[in-house]
Each structure stands twice: as C-alpha cells, then as structure tokens.
Amino acid sequence: MAHTYTTDVLVAGAGPVGLTAAAELRRRGVSCRIVDRLPARLPFAKAVGIQPRTFEVWDRMGLARTALEAAVPMRGQFLYVDGVEQPRIDLSVPPEVPYGFAALPQYETERILDEYLGGFGTEVERGTELVSFVQDADGVTCRLRAASGAEEELRTRFLVGCDGAHSIVRKGLGLSFEGGAFAEEYMLADVRVDWDLPPGYALRAMHLGGDGAVDDVLVCIPLPGRGRYRMSMMVPPELSTAGQAGAGSDGITHGLQSGRGPESADIQAVLDRLSPKPTTAFDMRWTSVFRISHRIVDRYGDGRVFVAGDAAHIHPPTGAQGMNTGIQDAWNLAWKLALACEGAAHPGLLAGYDAERRPVGEEVVGRTVRHAVEGMENDPDDPATLMLREAQLLVGYRGSPSVDPTGEGGGPRPGDRAPDCAGLTGPITGYPMRLYDVLRERDHVLLLYAAGFAPGPGLDELVRTARESAGGRLEVCLVLAADADADANAMIEADGRTLPTYTDSRGEFARLYAVEEPTAFVIRPDGYLGARLSPPDPQQLAAHLAKVFATSPPN
Numbered sequence: 319m320a321h322t323y324t325t326d327v328l329v330a331g332a333g334p335v336g337l338t339a340a341a342e343l344r345r346r347g348v349s350c351r352i353v354d355r356l357p358a359r360l361p362f363a364k365a366v367g368i369q370p371r372t373f374e375v376w377d378r379m380g381l382a383r384t385a386l387e388a389a390v391p392m393r394g395q396f397l398y399v400d401g402v403e404q405p406r407i408d409l410s411v412p413p414e415v416p417y418g419f420a421a422l423p424q425y426e427t428e429r430i431l432d433e434y435l436g437g438f439g440t441e442v443e444r445g446t447e448l449v450s451f452v453q454d455a456d457g458v459t460c461r462l463r464a465a466s467g468a469e470e471e472l473r474t475r476f477l478v479g480c481d482g483a484h485s486i487v488r489k490g491l492g493l494s495f496e497g498g499a500f501a502e503e504y505m506l507a508d509v510r511v512d513w514d515l516p517p518g519y520a521l522r523a524m525h526l527g528g529d530g531a532v533d534d535v536l537v538c539i540p541l542p543g544r545g546r547y548r549m550s551m552m553v554p555p556e557l558s559t560a561g562q563a564g565a566g567s568d569g570i571t572h573g574l575q576s577g578r579g580p581e582s583a584d585i586q587a588v589l590d591r592l593s594p595k596p597t598t599a600f601d602m603r604w605t606s607v608f609r610i611s612h613r614i615v616d617r618y619g620d621g622r623v624f625v626a627g628d629a630a631h632i633h634p635p636t637g638a639q640g641m642n643t644g645i646q647d648a649w650n651l652a653w654k655l656a657l658a659c660e661g662a663a664h665p666g667l668l669a670g671y672d673a674e675r676r677p678v679g680e681e682v683v684g685r686t687v688r689h690a691v692e693g694m695e696n697d698p699d700d701p702a703t704l705m706l707r708e709a710q711l712l713v714g715y716r717g718s719p720s721v722d723p724t725g726e727g728g729g730p731r732p733g734d735r736a737p738d739c740a741g742l743t744g745p746i747t748g749y750p751m752r753l754y755d756v757l758r759e760r761d762h763v764l765l766l767y768a769a770g771f772a773p774g775p776g777l778d779e780l781v782r783t784a785r786e787s788a789g790g791r792l793e794v795c796l797v798l799a800a801d802a803d804a805d806a807n808a809m810i811e812a813d814g815r816t817l818p819t820y821t822d823s824r825g826e827f828a829r830l831y832a833v834e835e836p837t838a839f840v841i842r843p844d845g846y847l848g849a850r851l852s853p854p855d856p857q858q859l860a861a862h863l864a865k866v867f868a869t870s871p872p873n
Contacts, residue, residue: 325349326659328460328474330448330487332356334365334424335627335644336480337431337442338375342652344438345379346761348659351472352440353462355447359432362604363423363508363548366539367392367638371710373417374738375649378845380759381434382417388426390542392419393518398594400526406519411709414830416738416754419709421540423508423548424641448486451477453622476655477623480648483611485629491620497613497683500634500690503553504610505580505588508603510545511538513595521547523592536592546601550635551588553580553607580605610634612687614679618672624651631679634690637708639682646710646844647675653761653843662789662868666719674715711735715846720865722849729832732849736841737831741824742797745809753827756820761843762792762866766854767827768836769799771810771819780838781812783856787863792840793818800825842866 329340332354340352368389376382394408409419432442445465452459458477462470479487488495515521518540525534538547557580585599614631618624627644651671657663685707699707706712716724716733724731742751757763764784771777781794796810796819810817822828831839838854839847840862849862 325351325472325474327351327476327478327655328353328448328458328472329478329480330354331480331482331485331627331629332359332428332432332442332444333480333482333627333644334427334431334641335648336478337428337435338645339478339480339626339648339652340440341431341435341438342379342649343656344435344440346653346656348656350440351443351474352435353443353446353448355445357445357465359425359428361425362506362606363425363541364506365424365427365635365638365641366421366541366548367642368420368422368427369638369642369708369710370411370415370417370419371713371735372642372645373420374754374845375645377416377754378758378843379434381430384430384434385422385427386417386420388430388542389420389422390540391518392421392520392540393516395520395522396515396594398521398523398592400524401594403594410705411711412706414737414739414826415709415711416752421542421548423541426542427641448477448479448481451487451490451623453477458622475622475659478648478651478655479623479625479629480627480644482628483613483632485625487623488615488625488629491623491625493615493617493620493625495613495615497611497632499609499611502610503558504550504608505553505557505584505605506608507549507580507585507599507605508541509547509549509582509585509599510543510601511547511589511593511597511599512545513593513597515595521594523594525592534588534592536588549585549588549599550608551585551592554584554587557584557607579607610690612683614676614683618647618676618679619668624668624671626651626675630676631683633683633686636686636689639686639708639710642710643678643682646678646713649844650675657791657867662791664720664864664866664868667866670718670720674718678713720848721846722862722865725850727832729830730847730850732847734847736839736845736847739822739826739830741822741826742820743823744818744820750823751820756795756818757841757845760793762788762848763841764792764794764859765797765839765841766794766836767797767799767822767831767833767839768802770802771796771798771817773811777810777812779856780854780859781815781817783860784863785813787860788867791867792863795820797822797827799828
C-alpha cells in the first residue's frame with residue numbers, strides 16, 4: 319500500500335454532481351480529494367438542460383456569469399404530431415426569478431466546474447477509482463486504485479458517492495435501488511442541421527401508430543453553435559443493444575451503451591421521416607445508444623457515507639431534471655458536511671440530507687416517468703405551476719428537522735426557497751441591487767426587515783444571539799421598508815459592529831415576502847428559509863439555530 323493520506327472528504331466521481339460537491343467543500347475551506355476512474359472528461363453532450371434553480375445555485379457560488387456566457391437560452395419547444403404542428407410551448411418564469419432556462423452540453427458544465435474547483439488548488443485525480451471502503455465511528459478507510467494498478471489506502475472523515483448509476487459507494491453501503499427499466503432504446507447524436515427553425519427552441523416530433531401510441535419520435539435540444547442540436551430518437555433494430563454486455567454486473571441498464579453507435583445515415587433517416595422541414599444533418603461530433611431506467615435508493619446515506627446524483631436516483635431525461643437534481647443534492651450536502659468537518663454542526667444536521675433530498679428524488683423519479691409515458695402536455699398541473707416545477711423553483715423542505723415549523727400566513731415559510739427581488743438600494747451605491755446580490759458568496763444570513771432600526775439593547779441582543787448561537791458563522795443584514803428614512807439608518811450599529819443596510823425602495827421585498835411588521839428571516843447557505851420570526855425574538859432565534867449548529871461550536 320502507498321502512504322496513507324488524510325483528508326476531510328473524499329468525493330468519488332467527477333461528473334457535474336461530484337464537481338459541485340468538491341467545489342462547495344473547497345470554497346468553504348474543507349480539505350477534499352475527488353477521484354474519477356476515467357482518464358479524461360468525456361466529450362459527450364449527455365445532460366444539456368440547465369434549470370433556473372441551478373443558475374441560482376451557481377449564483378450563490380459566484381459561478382453564474384461563467385455559465386451564462388457559455389450557455390444558450392431555451393425559449394420553448396415546437397411540437398409536431400404526425401406532421402401537424404401543435405400549440406407551441408414557451409418557457410417562461412415570473413419576472414422576479416433572475417434566470418431563465420438554458421442549454422449547456424455536459425462537457426461544458428464539467429469544464430466550468432472543473433476550472434472553478436482548480437481555482438481552490440484541487441484537481442480531479444483522473445484514472446483513479448474507489449475500490450472499496452470501510453467506515454467506523456470516527457471516519458472512513460478507502461482503498462483507491464490508480465490506472466497503473468498501484469493502490470492507496472486513504473483515511474477520510476466522510477465519503478460522498480457521486481459515481482453514477484453503477485455506484486461502488488451505493489453497493490458498498492448495501493442500499494436498495496428499486497425501480498425498473500424502459501424497453502425502448504434511443505439514439506443520441508450531437509449534430510448540426512441546416513433548417514431555419516427559430517434559435518433557442520427545442521423540437522419534439524412524434525408519429526402515432528394505429529393504436530394511438532407513439533411509435534416514432536425525434537427530440538432536438540439546441541446547443542451552443544449555429545444549427546447545432548443534441549438529438550434523440552428511437553433505435554432501429556439493427557442497433558439495439560438489448561441482451562448485449564454493458565448493463566453492468568448489477569444488472570442496471572442506464573445511460574450510454576457499448577456497441578456500434580449510430581451513423582450519419584441512421585440519424586438522417588429519422589430526420590427524413592419526422593423533421594417538420596426538409597433538412598440535412600452534418601458535422602456529427604458523437605453518437606451513442608442510450609437506455610433508461612428509473613430507480614431510487616432507500617436512503618441517501620449511512621453514517622459517514624452518502625450518495626448523490628445518479629448514485630441515488632436515475633430516471634428518464636424528460637424535462638432535464640436529472641443533472642439539476644443531482645447538483646442540488648451535492649450543494650445541500652456540501653454545506654452540512656462543511657459544518658460537520660468544523661465540529662460546528664448539530665448532531666442531526668447531516669441526517670437532514672436524506673430527510674430533505676430523498677423526497678425530492680422520489681418526486682422527480684415519479685414525475686419524469688409519468689411524463690415519459692403520458693407526455694408532459696397531459697400533466698394535471700396548471701401551466702404556470704408546471705413551469706415552476708420543471709424549473710425546480712417549487713422544491714422545498716417544509717417539515718425538515720433543521721427548519722422551523724411553517725406556521726401561518728402568506729409569503730415564503732421555513733423550508734421554502736427564499737425568492738429573489740429587485741430594488742434594494744444602499745447608502746453608497748447609485749443603482750438598485752437584487753437580494754441575491756446581497757446573499758452571493760455568503761453562508762447563513764439573518765435578514766432583518768422593519769420600517770427602521772433603532773440602535774439599542776433590543777437590536778444588540780438579537781445580533782449577539784445570532785452570532786453566538788452560530789459560532790460567528792452567520793452574517794446579519796438589514797432591509798428597510800420603502801418609506802424608511804434611509805439616511806437616518808445608513809450607519810446602524812449593533813453589538814459593536816456596523817450592519818449592512820439596504821432599502822426596499824420598490825417594495826418588492828415586502829410584497830414577495832408578505833411582510834408588514836418587523837420580521838427576521840434566517841436564510842440558509844443553499845438559499846432556503848430556515849426560520850421566519852415575527853416579531854424577531856432572541857430566544858426563538860437561538861432555538862432555531864440550535865437545530866443547525868453545535869451547542870458550543872469552536873471559535
């Protein structure tokens with residue numbers, strides 16, 4: 319065995335989910351290694367849809383601008399059935415949501431996250447795989463194998479399995495992975511076409527058989543580059559991988575399959591049958607055959623070992639939910655692990671990862687299977703709700719052990735996503751800011767809203783309680799009502815420090831958060847409300863923070 323190294327967290331798998339976990343851990347100062355059995359990133363446009371909520375995640379990390387500049391907008395979808403155009407689907411979100419839908423090939427997502435991680439001095443250890451692990455009360459002993467065959471034993475505090483549908487981590491934990499598989503196989507191709515469909519729109523063209531069921535389908539998702547699309551379509555019999563090797567020793571068939579890939583003629587044949595306009599495919603970068611399963615684990619972790627992304631849930635790609643859900647798994651887990659590595663986490667905080675994320679995974683698996691079988695157009699939700707759900711803006715954690723009871727009243731409640739809003743002005747800036755500008759690259763934030771803040775014992779006690787209960791890991795910001803005297807409140811001090819102060823000049827914060835009276839909001843690092851206290855009460859605040867932080871966290 320090679321020399322034993324020690325690190326706080328080992329991340330197995332360097333796809334978008336593993337890279338997100340490692341990047342968030344390193345951003346928070348946690349030592350971390352990330353390994354991947356592949357020698358290099360794959361140049362495949364597998365997962366391509368980026369949801370608005372994922373951009374919000376990247377915004378909080380300080381990564382959104384880079385991703386936005388690399389992506390292309392997704393404005394909607396054209397739908398054709400038996401050559402007849404159906405009502406167009408337009409993708410839109412409410413005006414207070416800062417980001418829309420986009421497309422970004424997975425190889426670009428991985429590049430961006432990889433380079434971001436490298437900025438913290440951590441590189442992916444490629445050609446290195448996790449072979450086995452054993453955990454005990456104090457840590458996890460992992461065995462790694464390099465491409466050369468050399469083995470290393472690594473001792474780490476925690477292990478995170480982001481190692482895909484055939485996860486070694488999931489198998490090592492003995493987690494069940496219940497579900498099934500679709501009989502259909504699909505071809506994937508990254509190609510260019512010469513049609514004149516409006517840019518930014520996907521295309522779905524279907525043919526119905528005599529029984530009314532879909533027997534032929536073409537789905538085209540726009541990619542960066544003029545006329546470039548990631549296309550998927552049913553596999554002709556001669557390219558079927560059914561019965562071939564490649565499903566894995568666990569019998570799970572999901573993702574890209576081995577064997578002869580489709581050729582240009584195979585792609586062109588489908589376009590000739592289903593494209594609404596005559597077109598020619600060219601400049602093909604890659605093709606593959608893809609198979610789909612739908613499964614989810616019985617729990618997202620055990621002890622010091624956790625799973626995320628495809629290691630925890632796999633499902634149809636309908637609605638581009640998979641990678642986005644996995645990225646949010648990783649982000650939810652990373653901030654909790656960071657506190658645990660510092661010894662600053664409540665003993666039950668890490669258990670909240672399963673309590674919060676597994677219901678999300680169950681809902682996504684169920685919904686994407688329904689949409690794959692019945693069509694998204696037959697979803698019972700009204701169009702506005704469906705759009706918000708697909709954008710992952712309705713994901714929430716009400717009932718989580720680490721958030722307060724939801725209580726009564728309007729506006730977002732504990733466990734809900736903290737909405738963005740515009741129109742916040744400061745005493746120096748000459749332009750309005752968004753709330754997410756204030757929250758960017760911060761961790762826990764106590765946001766105090768009122769018509770005005772008078773320095774004094776009450777405010778001092780609240781701010782002191784916040785800081786002491788969180789061990790200095792919580793920042794306090796003030797938001798003044800639109801009619802407040804901003805100049806009089808420009809230099810508010812509490813507990814010996816000047817507090818960042820913003821004015822809700824357009825009243826958007828008050829409207830979206832449904833507040834009229836003084837209210838305190840605890841906003842978690844992942845952008846969800848942990849508590850809503852009206853009026854702000856130090857004892858209630860301390861009780862909430864005790865659900866998140868250790869009773870006596872280190873200074």
